[in-house]
Amino acid sequence: MTITLHPVAIAHTPFAEKFAIPRQPALAPAARARIELLPPYNSPLALEGLQQVSHVWLIFQFHQALASSRQQPASLRVRPPRLGGNEKIGVFASRATHRPNSLGQSVVALEKIEGCSLWVSGVDLLDGTPILDIKPYVPYADAVDGAHNQIASDAPTLIDVNWQTQALDQAQQQASRLNQDVVALVQQCLAQDPKPAYQQPTPERHYGAQFWDLNIRWHYPAPNRICVLAVERIS
Numbered sequence: 001m002t003i004t005l006h007p008v009a010i011a012h013t014p015f016a017e018k019f020a021i022p023r024q025p026a027l028a029p030a031a032r033a034r035i036e037l038l039p040p041y042n043s044p045l046a047l048e049g050l051q052q053v054s055h056v057w058l059i060f061q062f063h064q065a066l067a068s069s070r071q072q073p074a075s076l077r078v079r080p081p082r083l084g085g086n087e088k089i090g091v092f093a094s095r096a097t098h099r100p101n102s103l104g105q106s107v108v109a110l111e112k113i114e115g116c117s118l119w120v121s122g123v124d125l126l127d128g129t130p131i132l133d134i135k136p137y138v139p140y141a142d143a144v145d146g147a148h149n150q151i152a153s154d155a156p157t158l159i160d161v162n163w164q165t166q167a168l169d170q171a172q173q174q175a176s177r178l179n180q181d182v183v184a185l186v187q188q189c190l191a192q193d194p195k196p197a198y199q200q201p202t203p204e205r206h207y208g209a210q211f212w213d214l215n216i217r218w219h220y221p222a223p224n225r226i227c228v229l230a231v232e233r234i235s
């Protein structure tokens, strides 16, 4: 059986590449996004009542994990970054992006509705991610008392993020241009420690990621400490 799905919306997020995106929603509250409804759902009628809701579920496609899953079925076992990238578990025991049908789901805070766009925060989605459905969060059903997950019991431990003076100045300048809280976003995303858990970073090794049109660069002066080196506009 083949099922064809059509996006109902597109996510406009700060994250131009996968690296340094938080691994789950709500970990970086400064990660704000605009969810733009697409025809034929780009009507205020489709949003009637949503003003009464604080959070929504976004059901989406990992569109940048698609290429490999089209060529062959997803692997039955995956190596989640949380387990250091070496240990394997079943694909259905993980939130891996390479999975059957490439479907993801994230619960995000609904900040406001503006025309046919939803402004949300705490996203873990790449810019341009196709949204397949939007559903209201229902606290009495979705928040499960006594639930546990022994593979991912708590949010990841945060690491220290310091800034070189020049990088902080650059981030503040870019924040005014973009009208976005660049400092908070960089701080919150890097505190999650984006590098693969198995890597032992040396201070000489520089890392980078793109948020909007900004090249964010950092290094690890010590294994569990990040220093932001630059926040430069890509010309």
Ligand code: SAM
Residues within 6 Å of the ligand: 018, 019, 020, 021, 022, 023, 024, 025, 061, 062, 063, 064, 065, 095, 096, 097, 103, 104, 105, 106, 107, 124, 125, 126, 128, 129, 130
């Ligand atoms: N909360 C969702 C879930 O559980 O289904 C996503 C979890 S997944 C582990 C989050 C990661 O997916 C992000 O850190 C990012 O690297 C990756 N990602 C986000 N959007 C993507 C997209 N459109 N295509 C491929 N990978 C994506």
